Amino acid sequence: MPNRLEAPPYQAIGDLELVQPDAVNHSNGLRTFLFHSEELELMKFEFIFENHYEKSELPILNVALSSMLKEGTTTRNSAEIAEEIDFYGAYLMPEYSFDYTALSLYTTRKHVDKVLPIIADVLMNSTFPEEELETYIRNNKQSLQIALQKNDVVARRLFYKNLFGTNQYGAVADLEDYDTLSRAKLYSLFEQQIRSNNCTLMIAGRVDQELQDLVDSLFGQEWAESKTAVGNAIDLPLRSDGQLVVEPKEEALQSAIRMGGITEGRAHPDFPALQFVNTLLGGFFGSRLMRNIREDKGYTYGIGSAVVSLKHTAFMTLGSEAGADVTNATLVEIEKEFKRLREELTTIEEVDLVRNYMQGNLLGSLESIFSHVDKFKAVYFSGLDLSYYHYYHEVLRTMTPERVQEIAVRYFDFDKLTKVIVGKY
């Protein structure tokens, strides 16, 4: 009979081994990183562009640019692009985030030479047809109308608005903003942003010489450079003083809660420690917020927090949907957890648990070569290199209850958080 009363012995979790990509600089300013995985039959190409923002424009234009890229070129209409991509079993996914716009292509290795020329066409010759833009506007307005009925969506929008103000991070689109979109504006942004010297290309899979030559001939030569530098200067607001924003909803069964504040990003030496404390507080199923507010009180299906590192700043955010009748009680508990984090020394056992969880989670996040790309991206765009992960590992390894408290006191101040409640309060 096994001894069921005692946990089996376990081993400490080692450091990561990450794939260091080869870097290639093409003559037109395109920069490519190659991640080799010889046996894989799948490939990923991710074309990443830094966003260009005009001060007077909402980021809605940048979002539209990424979605509209595959809606027509000088030689292919929207239907033809979709048909060809689908026929080869490929996936073409535009992605927009605060600082970058990306076009990701997933394809089987055997169809690479069929699919890549379509992408070259899209990136160099997009035309943004008027009729496709009208469809885009019509459908997105309708989706926004639907989304605005969701308390968590409304809370998130209010949170960004109040945390960041009028800069590109804080601007959220309203229905009428869609009417400001025009083909001319899109095209001019395209000419500015979707250019070789503003593109970083990540390639993962079986990258042999033949493929490298194909990439260079399709993307590394004729693709024009942008004549002017990409501009994305930002006016950052003053740090929040803890304003509370409430949007009452009479009928709500649950209230959406969102709070957070400006913090330090990945390039700051405290970032791994900050992530540690965030994880302990609300970053995983065993976090204090989950254990208290879900597993002990049953006020919510889920509560979580995260630290997000951006190009110009970083923020910590916390979100939940709690029963309308227990919204206030939930807020009281959240505040208690912040106080406890700052005022009481945590135990060594809890620090151990969070460390091991985070180390295991990081190890498990490396599933295929594609996840190595993600790890590289996270540091590269923060101006760091892969040695960051050794530093991260070292910070976790040497974390102490005293250090947790120190970080909590410096970065986790409930009173300074921007707080949004949509529902009953």
Added chain:
Amino acid sequence: MINFERFTLSNGLKVLVHEDHTTPMAVVNILYNVGARDESPEQTGFAHLFEHLMFGGSVNIPNYDGPLQQVGGENNAFTSNDITNYYITLPASNLETAFWLESDRMLSLAFSEQSLEVQRQVVCEEFKQRYLNQPYGDVWLRLRPMAYKVHPYRWATIGKELKHIEDATMEDVKSFFSKFYTPQNAILVVAGDVKLEDVKELTEKWFDDIPMGQSYHRNLPQEPKQEAARREVVEADVHVDSIYIAFHGCDRLSKDYQTMDLLSDILSRGASSRLYRSLVKERQAFSEINAYVTGSMDSNLFVVEGKPLAGISLEEAESMIWEELNKVKTSPVVDAELQKVKNKIESTLLFSELSILDKAMNLAYYEALGDAQEYNDENEKYLKVSAEDVQRVATEIFRMENSSTLWYQSKGGINA
């Protein structure tokens, strides 16, 4: 292609092992062959509530999550109308911890009153968050009982109503456990940086002494053939009208399943699919439209749902959908179109093999269907589907008398 080995313990526990030494991680996946379809109509939502209770401590281990997190592991679970699936991902060097935890909760739960009370509340909040406090959230609570009159698929996994969850007692919990959570009703899959021999040893050490329990013979009422079209109109506080048409389709093991699945891909997978091209792009009548198969083990639903744009009535929207459905009935798909959806299936299968967790879940699911080896034959089955098959299955499914149509109408919204 997923290679695996299989063995069975004397208590009936089936074990599948897939070695993948390209990762330092391991997955331990346990599928219990019980879902919402096994519930009594007076106590719906119970299989899912029970899933929550499986994390409330077991007979020898008061806290499930902590010891796992302590060794760098993570876990979660899901319940469907067919199955309940629990999974752990952890560094392979700490594999034994997963065996310790999973075997103890298969042996017996702690049956803590506090856990039951809290999880009843948590599940009620989940019910509200997903089904009641969301625009269109209750669609499936309405559509299921329209389409199924007899089969237990007539209720959703979350349950028919909050009250069923609120009323659950500890007696119910105990009898559910002893009926369904037995080794002979479970499939254990271990995948990742593991060796078959080590897994055998660990399985015997931790699971062998668990009593096999009573066997459960599923005997569900089968849904009779639908003879007449069903319709419902509901007015709700949403801004945009929405339409849902649910047709009865074959079960998961039917030889027509892959054909039905490809039919849904032809209609709605990707930006080149028929419904999207025709109704969103060309006729500009919908902001979104989708067709899909519910993917359940017993008889499936083939669902077409869409949101018409301002100025398009639900009646017009419905007739436009039917025009497209009739096209696929009256003329065979061309080779290139059929090849396209088959190519997409092939690449999707390759993507699902990137992750040991996906591989482990697939093995467990196919084993529950009857034989994990069938997973490896899946692509072949899709390749065999012909244009005639697609037309025949479309003709069988897309009949008015086989349909349940739900108009989800906005109160004073934009479509009027």
